[in-house]
Amino acid sequence: MTGPRVATAADVRLELRAADLCAALSDPVIESATFLNEISSRHPTAISLAAGRPYDGFFDPGQITGLVDEYVRHLRDEGLDDAAVTRHLFQYGRTAGHIHELVARTVANDTGLVVDPASVVVVTGAQEGMFITARALCAGPDDVLLVPTPCYIGMLGAASLLDITVVGVPEGPGGLRPADVAATAARVRAAGRTPRALYVVPNFANPSGHTMSAPDRAALLAVAREQRLILVEDDPYGFLAAPEDRLPALKALDTTGHVVHIGTFAKTCFPGARVGYVIADQTVRTGDGRRTLLADQLGLIRSMITVNTSAIAQAVIGGMLVRSGCRLDTVNRDRIRFYRDNMRHLLDRLTAEFPPDRRADHGVSWHAPAGGFFVVLDLPFPADEELLARSAADYQVLWTPMSYFYAGGGGSHQLRLACSALPPEQITEGVRRLARLVRDRNATAGPDHVAASAAANQTAAAAAADRGGTP
Template sequence: MTPQTLPSSRALALDELHGSLSDPVLDAMNFLNEVVGRFPQAISFAPGRPTEGDFEPEDLARHLHTYTSHLEETLGWSRDRVRTQLFQYGRTGGIIHELIARTVANDEGIEVPPEAVVVTTGCQEAMLLILRALFAAPEDTLLVSSPCYVGITGVARLLGIRVRAVPEGPAGPDPEAVSAAVRAAREAGERPRAFYVVPDFANPSGTSMSLPDRERLLRVAQEEDLLVLEDDPYGFFVRTGSARPTLKALDAGRRVVHLGSFAKTALPGARVGYVIADQEVIGPGGRRSLLADELSKIKSMTTVNTSAVSQAVIGGLLIESGCRLREANAGAIAYYRTNMDTLLGELERHFPAERRAELGISWNRPDGGFFTVVTVPFAADHKALELSARTYGVLWTPMSDFHLDGGGTHQLRLSCSAQSPEAIIEGMARLAAFITAQSPGTAA
């Protein structure tokens, strides 16, 4: 049969595929990627990608050599054992778990056994593993700080997990609001299992929790028998003040599952993340294990194991830093501080107090991280983004994409991480022209 005579295949009906494929969250991310691709000359404040800094291709070979030298010279491994470590599948829970445990102890004061660390293919897999493990029944509910990073809500949608939003305030989630959400969920016949939060410089809002709120959240978790899923990609990048302790560092009751990634602090292309899950699990007959052991079982059916080569590259980088990534990130910390200062300064320059009051414009001033949120007097939707890209040559992200409750319709997220200060200045001039033109009472 020739290609011309092949019978046409039956088209698949979207409503016969998984419902998540029609979810606005997935559509929003695809739309944003598509817009970025169509307007490559636009200055983009849309993606939260890290700076490439001083990365050079030859660094990868050096990191790899550092790791293999560590195995041979420090640990006394034979050449054959090193070869197997790099060329074969390897331990499901990861091969650099000991280095990660040492690093989080040095950087964050998180003291856990290496066996509590599962190395994942990016933090996104860590989210998938922990949600699949914890949410077993239809009534199980995930609480999320809203607005919320779409990666966690997207995974919940793929797994068919119920999500309940906890509205975020100017200083992040209010622990009392978390407690109220737990009670409301139970009154609705749900079983709240965990609360997802980015306590430092959150994506997308840029907010950070105070130390008293962190301590109170842990007390709420204890009182309500709730786990806290702490996602901490931005904690190093302080702009003002000093770094606050992670929830996991404060966690005396093993209530916190800590999700980490080397995407922002080391090398995004390696796609290496991790989850710290030191909670005890009791099985039939009293068998005891760590939650990390159970997550490894799930991982064996997703990615089997995280790339040994990628882990070796990250492992070498950790060894070179003395397992102290915070110190190794001093240059990046200063870079992001300068970028955020520049972005906020340009907003102030283009919209001084009298002008922003006249137009109805405001923004928050994060203590660090990558993101700030601007409130505008018009609908900051996908149509507005398209106009901004085509006519003004500047990209941003609609905040409505991050809300579960229909909020954020007049807000846009700006990321300052991937641009130089010079590009930020030019981009903010374009953005100011766009915002001014769209604001009621100004000429279009």
């Protein structure tokens, strides 16, 4: 009979140190999404004013098979035989995607933006589009990506993973200001670095909700030409504007090749397909003197990452485009109305809970977007993860701390509310719960502290706007 086995070095499992892994994995920007997901999973019955996703009521699993069939009929109408259709659906396929022609037709019909299908790269969600575009444009250690402050967390996370230096351009009361972009680019250049690109969401920006005016769009294009900047235009929410209020995309105004346009079918079709696109029609001269498109270069990058976008996912989206006659504006009328009504309802409920004549007493304020998914609420106390955890546990309502959207610190007394994923009655109840949290927190602090904190926040914001800095 033998005794117990003695452990040896061969039995000790390898343990990795976080310090030996990619530094971006400990970036608060990337960790923030994980924290929000954990809070949501721990409190599944809480009303989420944090989720900026489409409304589930618009989706029907039974549609998916029919959409694939619609796309297969389209392929056969285009002259493909059964063997070619099979390869089209089951094999890897074209790296830049195989619904690029349908995408180009849809963009032209819905936005008036006429592009060569060869300049369209179909990507695995707009997030991959941001990643490969940033990787292509920012090649050296001195290259800088300018971003609005606050900025969509996905772009900040992509830049962090790519080790690209990000410099913020603070938004003013009406959003990103072209003069501030020019001044920031000039400062970066004076410091011996190269401002390569500016990431911008011109319509109902995430998280601020701001929409860039027509004069500012023209001025920003002029700044791009003067400062030799590429504008990386991300436009997931432009379709939400009423047709009579819709402003042209920056890419539609671009006559000199200074705009790369990123689009997505996450909001107009559904996010689970993970299908987006990049329009990159800039000419690139290669080392051997050949000329190609930036789209081709982006295709080379993604061939080493995702190889190509799921053929089945493209077939589903392609079927939706074919069925709609490549006019998503028409089929999205009910969604557009729903999201616009939800935004009005959210703003109305905030006003009901915090009437104008009592708002200063609560130390609360907000900007009222004309549409989109998001509203930013200013508070007289920190809206941090500790308060979010308490909000979820004690008040059963979730929201997003605005500090997540500031790469260099900021937004500590702000939170983002999303109104897209909920029916109106849940928005009403969610705002009621949030208002109770605000009143309880203020009661604990006392009226003098509330007034002083609110005044300090307003002073800091005004000073930052004047100097082009961050509060």
